[in-house]
Amino acid sequence: MPIIKPITDLRDNFNYIAEICHMEGEPVFITKNGHEDLVVMSHAYYEKQQAIIESYQKLAAAEKESSDPSTPKIEHAELMNKLRSRILEKKLPIK
Structure with missing residues (x-):
């Protein structure tokens, strides 16, 4: 209320x-x-609202980009494999 x-x-x-x-x-x-x-x-509430607005703006930009037919597409499984590889590379000690 x-x-x-x-x-x-x-x-x-x-x-x-x-x-x-x-x-x-x-x-x-x-x-x-x-x-x-x-x-x-409060300032904390204001910051929270600004963060929400920024997130929605980023989502709108991403949705617009993803609906563009000229944007290269990647399958979900391929993306996940690339991300896992990056994570594993960072965890491995450099010799």
């Missing part, structure tokens, strides 16, 4: 709003004259 507070709480009880943001791990929606105005969130 969203946390909604009037703007007077932000002005008069900033520490309380900050505590809610940190304890609940959710943003607090601030209203002004009964209408939505601001969203206040």
